[in-house]
Amino acid sequence: MSAEMFATVVGIALGCALVVGALALLTLRLLSRGSLVIQVVIVAFATIVSVVSGTSAVASLMYISAHDLNMFYTVAVVAGIVSLVMAAVLGRSLARDNQYFRAAAASIGRGEAVTSPERHTSTEFASLAGELAETADRLTESRKREERMEASRREIVAWISHDLRTPLAGIRAMAEALEDGMAPDPQRYYVQIRGQVDRLSGMVDDLFELSKIHAGTLQLHLERVALYDLISDTIADLAPVALAKSLHLRFEGERGLTLQADARELARAVGNLVMNAIQHSPAGSAIVVSVTAHVDGRAVISVVDAAGGIPERDLGRVFEAGWRASEPRTASGAGAGHSSGAGLGLAIVEGIVRAHAGQVTVTNVENGCRFELLLPQHPLA
Numbered sequence: 001m002s003a004e005m006f007a008t009v010v011g012i013a014l015g016c017a018l019v020v021g022a023l024a025l026l027t028l029r030l031l032s033r034g035s036l037v038i039q040v041v042i043v044a045f046a047t048i049v050s051v052v053s054g055t056s057a058v059a060s061l062m063y064i065s066a067h068d069l070n071m072f073y074t075v076a077v078v079a080g081i082v083s084l085v086m087a088a089v090l091g092r093s094l095a096r097d098n099q100y101f102r103a104a105a106a107s108i109g110r111g112e113a114v115t116s117p118e119r120h121t122s123t124e125f126a127s128l129a130g131e132l133a134e135t136a137d138r139l140t141e142s143r144k145r146e147e148r149m150e151a152s153r154r155e156i157v158a159w160i161s162h163d164l165r166t167p168l169a170g171i172r173a174m175a176e177a178l179e180d181g182m183a184p185d186p187q188r189y190y191v192q193i194r195g196q197v198d199r200l201s202g203m204v205d206d207l208f209e210l211s212k213i214h215a216g217t218l219q220l221h222l223e224r225v226a227l228y229d230l231i232s233d234t235i236a237d238l239a240p241v242a243l244a245k246s247l248h249l250r251f252e253g254e255r256g257l258t259l260q261a262d263a264r265e266l267a268r269a270v271g272n273l274v275m276n277a278i279q280h281s282p283a284g285s286a287i288v289v290s291v292t293a294h295v296d297g298r299a300v301i302s303v304v305d306a307a308g309g310i311p312e313r314d315l316g317r318v319f320e321a322g323w324r325a326s327e328p329r330t331a332s333g334a335g336a337g338h339s340s341g342a343g344l345g346l347a348i349v350e351g352i353v354r355a356h357a358g359q360v361t362v363t364n365v366e367n368g369c370r371f372e373l374l375l376p377q378h379p380l381a
Helices: 002-031 037-059 064-108 123-180 186-215 227-244 264-281 345-355
Strands: 223-227 246-254 258-261 287-292 301-304 359-365 368-375
Touching: 002 037, 002 264, 037 064, 064 123, 123 186, 186 345, 223 227, 223 264, 227 246, 227 264, 227 301, 258 264, 264 287, 264 301, 264 345, 264 368, 345 359, 345 368
Parallel strands: 246 287
Antiparallel strands: 223 258, 287 301, 301 368, 359 368
């Protein structure tokens, strides 16, 4: 084939393809809101027409016999019909996938689970369907977590409101008695008012600390901390409270462990655990605070009491803000005077430990519970 003939053939084929392609694009634009199946069939039909028209034009130029041209048309028609059927089948498959994705998006919007079908038109669609299903699961879990947190916040507000009224009512009654000169022992009233004010102050401090933890604004001032010194100071501060309940509070374990931590916040976390043990432990029992080195290099601070175990169904909720056990650990209810009753202490412990890139756990042991703080040597490493 000469260069001139080749150029002529290319020009004719290109011209036919451009004309047919332009008409197909115009048709697709007019049917842009139409069915996906029709659009796929139009694309296939335009391809067939482009090939047939270009071939017919070139054949007429080359003076091919009428018989040969009719045979070509016959083959083109049969192939075209098969191609259109295949295009329709593909279009229906794409439409089915489109319906699935629309339904999946609607289900995600309603917070419902999304199940990925076993078969899709292509690997890409199958991967997308899997991602949608996983996204729906994550959103559902996130929504449930938000609902639990919202319920916890409502419970906290309700309990704090209740627990604030109790000391405020007591302070008001004692103040009125002192004002009217009706107090039989004014000095005792002053001591009781001071105790109620300290309780209110502790509740406000807990709320402020928890709000910083939840907002992610808890600032740590890291320094090298000797754990034995920190725990010894905590035990010394709480020893009178333990002694008042006839509890034996003692330290066990290693004395040379140190780590990078915020001494004030870590002391608060340990103090909350010890106070929790004091509040629930029966008179005459022991509370053991110990420090050991974990095999992975972390320091382990543990508080073990003999206050009875926590029901298995409640172990996973111990560190939720506002949580209260479904059953009391001890029947005495002793130590209520030292607790705000709002269930914030253990939630603060978890927040402080997480801020140190650590982990807090609770397990039942014989006759009691074991709380453990697992802390890395370098929280920011």
